[in-house]
Amino acid sequence: MSERKKLVVIGNGMAGCRAVEELLARAPDIYDITIFGAEPEVNYNRIMLSPVLAGETTFDEIIINGRDWYDENGIALRAGEEVIAIDPAGRQVLTDKGERTGYDRLLIATGSMPFIIPVPGAALDGVIAFRDIADVRRMTAAAGKGGRAVVIGGGLLGLEAANGLRTNGMDVTVIHLTDTLMERQLDEAAGFLLRRELESRGIEVLTGASTEEILGENVVEGVKLKDGRVVPAGLVVMAAGIRPNISLAQKAGLECNRGILVDDFMQTSDPCIMAVGECVEHRGQVYGLVAPIWDMCRAAADTLAAVDSDGYGGSVTSTKLKVTGVDVFSAGDFAPGDDRDDIVYRDAARGIYKRIVIFDDRIIGAVLYGDTQDGNWYFQLLKDAEDISESRETLIFGPAFAGGATADPNAAVAALADTGEICGCNGICKGEIVGAIHEKGLTSLAEVRAHTKASASCGSCTGLVEQLLSLTLGDTYNPAAVEQVCGCTELGHDDVRRLIKAKELKTIPEVMQELEWKTPDGCAKCRPALNYYLVCDWPEEYADDYQSRFINERVHANIQKDGTYSIVPRMWGGMTSSTELRAIADVVDKFDIPAVKVTGGQRIDMLGIRKEDLPAVWADLGKAGFVSGHAYAKGLRTVKTCVGTDWCRFGTQDSTGLGVRIEKFMWGSWTPAKVKMAVSGCPRNCAEATCKDVGIICVDSGFEIHFAGAAGLEIQGTEKLGLVATEEDALEHVVALVQMYREQARYLERIYKWAKRVGYNEIRRQIMEDGERRRAYFDRFVFSQKFAQVDPWSERVSGKDKHEFRPMADIGFPRAAE
Amino acid sequence: MRNWIEIGNLSDIPLRGARCLETPAGRIAVFRTAADEVYAIEDRCPHKGGPLSQGIVHGTGVTCPLHNWVMSLETGEALGADEGAVRTFDLKRDGDRIFIDAAATAVAAAE
Ligand code: SRM
Ligand SMILES: Cc1cc2nc3c(=O)[nH]c(=O)nc-3n(C[C@H](O)[C@H](O)[C@H](O)COP(=O)(O)OP(=O)(O)OC[C@H]3O[C@@H](n4cnc5c(N)ncnc54)[C@H](O)[C@@H]3O)c2cc1C
Ligand code: SF4
Ligand code: FES
Numbered sequence: 001m002s003e004r005k006k007l008v009v010i011g012n013g014m015a016g017c018r019a020v021e022e023l024l025a026r027a028p029d030i031y032d033i034t035i036f037g038a039e040p041e042v043n044y045n046r047i048m049l050s051p052v053l054a055g056e057t058t059f060d061e062i063i064i065n066g067r068d069w070y071d072e073n074g075i076a077l078r079a080g081e082e083v084i085a086i087d088p089a090g091r092q093v094l095t096d097k098g099e100r101t102g103y104d105r106l107l108i109a110t111g112s113m114p115f116i117i118p119v120p121g122a123a124l125d126g127v128i129a130f131r132d133i134a135d136v137r138r139m140t141a142a143a144g145k146g147g148r149a150v151v152i153g154g155g156l157l158g159l160e161a162a163n164g165l166r167t168n169g170m171d172v173t174v175i176h177l178t179d180t181l182m183e184r185q186l187d188e189a190a191g192f193l194l195r196r197e198l199e200s201r202g203i204e205v206l207t208g209a210s211t212e213e214i215l216g217e218n219v220v221e222g223v224k225l226k227d228g229r230v231v232p233a234g235l236v237v238m239a240a241g242i243r244p245n246i247s248l249a250q251k252a253g254l255e256c257n258r259g260i261l262v263d264d265f266m267q268t269s270d271p272c273i274m275a276v277g278e279c280v281e282h283r284g285q286v287y288g289l290v291a292p293i294w295d296m297c298r299a300a301a302d303t304l305a306a307v308d309s310d311g312y313g314g315s316v317t318s319t320k321l322k323v324t325g326v327d328v329f330s331a332g333d334f335a336p337g338d339d340r341d342d343i344v345y346r347d348a349a350r351g352i353y354k355r356i357v358i359f360d361d362r363i364i365g366a367v368l369y370g371d372t373q374d375g376n377w378y379f380q381l382l383k384d385a386e387d388i389s390e391s392r393e394t395l396i397f398g399p400a401f402a403g404g405a406t407a408d409p410n411a412a413v414a415a416l417a418d419t420g421e422i423c424g425c426n427g428i429c430k431g432e433i434v435g436a437i438h439e440k441g442l443t444s445l446a447e448v449r450a451h452t453k454a455s456a457s458c459g460s461c462t463g464l465v466e467q468l469l470s471l472t473l474g475d476t477y478n479p480a481a482v483e484q485v486c487g488c489t490e491l492g493h494d495d496v497r498r499l500i501k502a503k504e505l506k507t508i509p510e511v512m513q514e515l516e517w518k519t520p521d522g523c524a525k526c527r528p529a530l531n532y533y534l535v536c537d538w539p540e541e542y543a544d545d546y547q548s549r550f551i552n553e554r555v556h557a558n559i560q561k562d563g564t565y566s567i568v569p570r571m572w573g574g575m576t577s578s579t580e581l582r583a584i585a586d587v588v589d590k591f592d593i594p595a596v597k598v599t600g601g602q603r604i605d606m607l608g609i610r611k612e613d614l615p616a617v618w619a620d621l622g623k624a625g626f627v628s629g630h631a632y633a634k635g636l637r638t639v640k641t642c643v644g645t646d647w648c649r650f651g652t653q654d655s656t657g658l659g660v661r662i663e664k665f666m667w668g669s670w671t672p673a674k675v676k677m678a679v680s681g682c683p684r685n686c687a688e689a690t691c692k693d694v695g696i697i698c699v700d701s702g703f704e705i706h707f708a709g710a711a712g713l714e715i716q717g718t719e720k721l722g723l724v725a726t727e728e729d730a731l732e733h734v735v736a737l738v739q740m741y742r743e744q745a746r747y748l749e750r751i752y753k754w755a756k757r758v759g760y761n762e763i764r765r766q767i768m769e770d771g772e773r774r775r776a777y778f779d780r781f782v783f784s785q786k787f788a789q790v791d792p793w794s795e796r797v798s799g800k801d802k803h804e805f806r807p808m809a810d811i812g813f814p815r816a817a818e
Numbered sequence: 819m820r821n822w823i824e825i826g827n828l829s830d831i832p833l834r835g836a837r838c839l840e841t842p843a844g845r846i847a848v849f850r851t852a853a854d855e856v857y858a859i860e861d862r863c864p865h866k867g868g869p870l871s872q873g874i875v876h877g878t879g880v881t882c883p884l885h886n887w888v889m890s891l892e893t894g895e896a897l898g899a900d901e902g903a904v905r906t907f908d909l910k911r912d913g914d915r916i917f918i919d920a921a922a923t924a925v926a927a928a929e
Contacts, residue, residue, distance in 0.1 A: 521834065521852045524874040524881035524888070547834040551872040551883040559883055563869040808837035808848060809825040811918070 004032045007304065008093055008103035010083045010248065012037025014046055015277025015293045016109030017065055022301030024073055030305065033075045034101060036093070039132055040080035042066055046132070047290060047425055050322045053136045053164030056502040086252035088270050105304060108249055108260060108268070108275040112242035112288065117152065121214030127236045130161045142235040143168035149235040150174075150223045152211055154181040156321060158239030159194075162203050163323045165237070167502060173204040173231050175211060175223065185319045185330035189346075189353050190369040197326055197351075206231075244279045244286055259286045264311030266300040276300045282314060289317050294427030318379045320372070320424065324502065327368070329375035332382050333357065334365035345396045354396055361389040374398035376464065377412045380420045413467040422468065423454040423461045433465065437472045445469065446757070485747075486525035488517050493746035497533055506538050508545055522548075529747035532634065535670050536742050539784035546801070552632030555804050556792040557614055565614060566607040568631035569621055570667065573641040573659035573679075574602030583624030591617055601638035601676070603629055615805055618793040627667075627791040634748070635670045636677075639663040640688065644681035644698065653698035655681035658727055662734060668789040669781070672745035672754070675738060690718045693751040694734055699723075703730040707737060707763070708755035716752055719760045722768040736777035737767050743780075822910050822917035828854065829914065836871040836880070839918070846907060847871035848916070849891050851878055856909050856916055857891035864889075864902030 007023075009016045012035050020033060037043075048062035070077045078095070085094040092102045114129030116122050128138050142149070143165055151162045154176030166172045174181075180191035181198075195205050210226040214236055222232040244259035255261045255269040259281030266274045276296045278288060287293065292315035299312035318331035334357045345354040350370060356378060357365035362385050366378040377399045381388060388395055399415040416422075418431030436442055436452045448465055449455055455465040470477045485493055496515065505511045508530050512522060522530070527548035534542040546554050557565035571580070584604060588596055594608035609617055630637060641659030645651035659679040678689040679696040689695025691711035695718055697704040702725040706718035721737065724730050740763065745754040755763055766773050796805075831837045831850040838861060839846040845861035847870050855878070861871045868884035878891045888897045894906040908919040 519877060521876050523876045524886065527874060527876065547832055547875065550874065555872075559869075559872060561866065561884065563867075563872075803830065803832065803835075803837060807840045807845075808830055810840040811823055811825065 005030060005104040006102060007031035007033045007105045007107065008101055009033065009035040009107045009109060010086075010093065011035075011109035011111060011277065011279075012039065012041075012043055012077065012079060013109060013111050013277070014043075014290055015111070015297060016107065017043040018294060019107060019109065019276050019297040019300045019304075020073075020075065021065075022297050023304050026301055026305035026307055028073070031105070033073070034103075035070075035075060035077050036081055036083050036095065037077070037079045038082040039134070041133060042070070042077070042079065044133065045425065047322070049130070049133065049136050050160035050164060051324075052133070053130075053139060053161065054167045054324065054502055055164075056324060056498055059133055059136075083248060086248055086273075088252050088254075088273065091272060104272065106273045107300065107304075108273065108279060109277045110245040110248060110279045112278040113245045114238060115241040115243050116238050117211060117240050119211055119213050121216060121220070122238075124214055124216045124220045124236075125218055126216070126220035126234060127214060127238060129238050130157055131242075139165060139235070139237065140168060143170045145234065146170060147234040148173065148232060149237060150231050150233040151237045151239055152223070153177075153239035153241065154205065154207070155184065155239060155241070156182060156319060158237070159198065160322055161237045161239055162198070163201070165235075166201060166203050167504075170235070171202070171204075173206060173233070174198070175209045175225070175231070176205065176207045177210055179207050181205065181207070182321070182328075182330075185367075186328065186369075187334055187355060187367050189344075189355070190328065190330075190367050193351055193353055193369045194321075194326065194328060242278070242288055244281070246279055249275070249279070257281050264299065264313065265303045265309075266296060266312065267303065274300055274303065282312065285314060287315065287317065289319065289424075291315060291317055291421065291424050291427060316379075316383050318375065318424070320375070324499070327370055327372040329368040329372035330366065331375070331379045332363070332365035334367055340364070343392075343396045356396060358388070358392075361387050361392075363388060363395075373463065374412050376420060376422065377415055380416055384417070410467045410471050413464055414471055422464050423452075425461075426453040428452050428454040430468065433468050434472050437469065443469075443473065443477065485529060486523055488512075488519040488522050488526050489515060491515060493529065496530070497537075497744075497746075500533050500537055506534065506541055507543075508534065508548060524550075528553075532670060532672065532747050536784070539787045553634070555611070555614065555801075556628055556630075556632065556796065557609070557611075558632045560607065562608075564608045564610055566605055566631075567609060567614070567617065568599060568601075568603055568605045568629040569626035570629040570663070571603040572663050573639055573656050575641075575656065575660065576604075580624055580626070583621060583626070587617055587620050590620065593617075599631075601631070602640050603638065605631070612805055615796055619797045622791075622794050622797055626793075628793045630667065633670070634673050635668070635675065636663070636666045637674050638676055639666075640676075640678040640692075642679070642681050642686040644679075648681055650684060651681035651698070652700050653681060653703065653727075655679040655687065655696075655698050658696065658698075658703075658730065659687070661727070662731060665731060666735065666738065666781075666785075668791075669738075669742070669785060670788065671738065671742055673748050673750045675741075675751065677734070691715070692718065694737060696730055696734070702726065705730060705733055705737075708752040708760065710750065710752040714752075719755070721764060732774065732778050733767055735781050736774040737763065739777040739781040740766060743777075820908075821920040823920045824915055824917050826916055827914045828856065828911070828916060831856070834875040836873075836875065838871050845869070845871070846918075847880075848909070848918075849875055849880060851875060851891070856911060858907040858909050858918060859889070859891060859894050860904040860906075862904060863887060864896065864904055865900070870904070 042063055043065040045062040045064050051057045082096045083093045084096050092100050094100050114131045128135050148171040149165045151158045151174045154174045162172045162174045180188050181194050212226045213224045215222040215224055220236050222230050224230050246256045246260050249260045250256050260268055260275045260279055262268055262275050262280045262282050266276050268275050277293050295315055296312050302309035321328040341358045343356045352370035355367045356363055363382045368375050399411040416430050420430045422428055422430050433452055433454050440451055442448050455462045503514055505514055511530050531545050531548040535544055552558050557567045591613050593606045597605045599605045639659045639662050641656045644655030646656055675693045677694045678687040678692045680687040680689040681698050683697055689697055690706055691709040695706040702723055704723050705721040707721050709718035710716040724733055741751055741754055834852050836847045836849045846858050847861040849857045861869050863870055863882045865887050868882040870880050870882055872883045873880040879888050881888050887900045890897055895903045910917040
């Protein structure tokens with residue numbers, strides 16, 4: 001076997017890693033690969049920094065390739081190590097750590113540098129750019145202190161920064177040089193609509209404003225404009241543009257203009273050195289978007305793998321703004337001119353504006369605001385330079401009308417060619433998605449995301465992917481069954497949960513207003529779900545809406561088929577005593593309770609109690625020390641135990657004690673669906689821990705934690721989470737696991753379903769391996785328990801919700817006293 | 819002339835909630851919607867007799883707590899695919915005070 005060649009990549013960003021992915025797909029074995037990255041991170045999706053800043057997603061979720069990818073492919077990742085010189089003659093690179101690494105082929109993917117406008121004060125503390133995750137962390141930290149932020153630059157990046165800072169609670173002013181926001185992508189009309197929308201979100205926009213100076217001693221205090229105005233600010237974000245990062249290449253003597261010059265095969269002027277991404281200039285163009293980068297990376301991989309290809313022929317680009325709730329699309333050229341025709345459509349009431357620019361019977365530009373559904377269709381016509389003279393009359397109404405067809409929601413996607421791009425973030429075209437749906441038998445959005453990455457990043461193409469699913473699968477695709485919360489909304493549970501956090505929605509009416517519910521006050525499906533999400537996300541602030549709870553949770557007892565109720569008091573870990581049993585016996589006699597039963601959950605059920613009697617029954621039980629067993633709750637039910645070391649000759653640990661401890665720690669918490677646990681003292685497993693939501697098997701060396709079992713409608717043994725040494729550890733892991741479930745699952749989704757959906761390994765990674773995260777989950781659970789651990793029975797004995805247990809009036813009865 | 823019996827105040831009923839009236843003919847559920855309208859219907863689901871007063875109130879409907887039929891508070895009829903109806907009773911409001919048509923309960927009583 002011939003020796004592998006050495007490939008060195010400078011830049012662990014979007015282009016560098018994508019090029020390596022493409023190379024591995026073509027030829028996994030010809031290079032030993034080393035990637036240098038100045039950032040101390042793995043490969044993440046830079047364009048998703050905006051949603052991270054806006055709190056709509058987390059850094060972990062935007063990682064494209066984690067450590068395991070580098071390991072599995074034998075790639076040496078040198079993260080946090082900057083290349084400071086290239087020696088083309090000696091074919092090696094030198095890093096800031098003083099290390100030299102030789103190469104046979106070098107790939108430069110150093111991206112861009114934010115352009116810092118050279119005004120006095122630009123170097124002050126508190127002036128930052130918006131380029132990498134470190135910048136986002138700086139911004140969120142600054143936002144924590146509140147106050148005003150100034151964003152210099154009203155382009156795509158600046159506006160996404162402004163929106164993100166605003167959602168973080170800061171007052172925000174955008175300073176923009178020209179009169180129209182995003183003037184390179186939008187015309188005046190769309191710029192106006194965008195400005196109005198941003199202003200309605202509380203973002204101040206100053207157009208025609210030029211920065212003269214940034215004020216402050218050491219730390220930024222404000223921004224002074226050329227016209228004399230001063231805007232006070234504790235944070236200034238420079239988003240005034242980017243410049244290709246070419247200094248390394250220049251010093252190495254490679255030919256550069258605005259960017260590093262490359263040919264169609266991504267070769268620079270040195271035959272051993274290639275370049276891709278924002279740092280290059282190709283046929284006179286430099287790019288600042290990912291779509292062209294994906295094409296460059298394919299060409300570069302072909303070259304590296306010595307695959308015959310036509311190379312890269314340049315790209316036409318389109319832009320979308322990633323501000324949730326604002327739909328903006330722009331492509332091509334839309335400067336006015338006598339030789340061009342405009343087709344314009346406006347709907348003032350709905351805030352929609354569409355403009356198509358036509359030259360020589362072809363679309364050369366498109367600007368859409370408010371309704372961007374047809375954007376990809378126009379973009380494809382533009383890229384293909386399609387003759388549109390035939391459909392010109394109806395063009396503005398989109399593909400649904402083109403050719404006289406009746407309005408079909410899927411028409412836009414149906415009309416797209418196989419090469420038509422669907423997911424701009426990941427460069428996935430229609431053909432790839434349809435192919436994957438057929439070949440892999442995909443039936444849901446989640447599966448398409450997992451297998452193709454389409455719609456897995458910014459999510460703005462989610463609608464298109466769903467349309468493709470329904471187009472490809474016909475009636476067998478039922479997005480409603482998979483996705484929507486209920487008929488009151490188009491949104492699925494995950495989107496609702498995400499938006500509740502991102503937009504800080506803290507009441508049910510607020511959620512319904514902001515997320516455009518279709519019914520005035522929801523239904524019996526969505527209201528309990530929303531109530532749970534709000535209880536979980538804002539434990540301190542949210543006032544539980546009892547009218548949105550199912551009757552059992554509202555009155556803390558189980559309704560029976562005849563309208564009476566059953567109640568189950570807690571018997572911690574299944575332990576009881578003569579006093580407790582006597583109190584139960586007394587209550588049964590006193591209130592004439594028709595049935596008493598030992599449940600499958602190691603405690604006692606009293607059935608057939610009249611609703612009016614409940615408070616009095618609870619009062620008596622309360623005196624004996626009983627609290628509610630939440631046998632009715634989407635919450636912690638039982639922790640079954642066995643007799644453990646206390647009595648059993650095989651017991652290895654105090655399973656009873658641990659079960660009681662967990663139950664006492666966790667009772668009262670609300671969860672997406674019921675949670676049942678068990679602790680067995682040895683692998684004989686008498687408490688049946690391996691079919692519970694969470695189970696613990698005690699062994700000599702410690703505690704084996706299990707999760708995601710099922711023994712009701714479905715039967716399924718648990719998965720093993722891991723082994724821990726002490727009771728403390730066991731408690732921490734179990735609590736963290738449940739909190740992760742509380743924060744992520746969809747309402748009514750049991751742990752086993754949620755775990756299957758997010759992946760057992762992902763849960764193991766977050767709970768077993770990432771100690772910091774585990775403790776953060778644990779702490780959030782403990783915090784929420786401060787508000788949840790109140791015995792609902794004793795509350796009602798003291799008079800809460802009196803109205804529930806008494807009729808409003810008795811009428812028509814003869815009065816005895818009369 | 820109709821004879822109205824006072825049954826209580828609007829504020830006795832939780833918003834999007836219900837209270838019961840005990841009458842010799844059976845239980846009547848009095849609902850208060852989000853828009854502060856009040857309705858009275860028989861507290862017996864046409865499906866299997868579930869106590870409708872214990873359901874979740876939304877719009878001008880209520881979802882039965884036993885098997886999720888949705889009943890219209892305005893017409894007393896089951897909405898959606900289910901078929902069935904409950905009796906409705908006229909209510910009158912004078913400011914905060916709520917009255918029920920005595921005839922309704924009398925008829926009920928006569929049954
Ligand atoms: C009382 C009890 C049966 C008994 O007499 O032993 C019981 C009674 C009910 N179960 Fe259960 N389940 C009882 C143990 C179980 C168990 C066994 C266990 O907990 O170890 C299971 C299997 C494990 C599991 O949870 O999956 C069980 C699986 C179910 C299911 C199926 C859940 C699933 O997702 O697969 C339902 C239906 C549901 O929740 O939607 C259910 C629902 C019900 C309901 C609440 C039905 C209802 O909605 O009205 C019953 C309430 C009766 C009442 O009014 O008290 N019950 N139920 C047990 C109470 C345990 C306790 O002390 O809290
Ligand atoms: C907030 C934000 C939002 C965006 N939104 C969109 C969008 O919606 N749509 C879109 O198409 N595009 C968007 N972009 C642009 C897109 O992210 C870039 O086009 C893309 O990241 C460029 O890829 P790249 O690999 O060329 O550069 P980068 O992704 O920046 O990668 C370059 C990497 O090289 C490293 N590096 C540089 N010099 C060295 C050195 N000497 N040694 C070692 N490592 C070095 C850098 O640290 C960096 O990690 C956005 C960008 C930002 C910042
Ligand atoms: S198995 Fe559970 S849900 Fe079914 S009848 Fe018995 S108690 Fe009720
Ligand atoms: S009794 Fe009302 S739905 Fe069955």
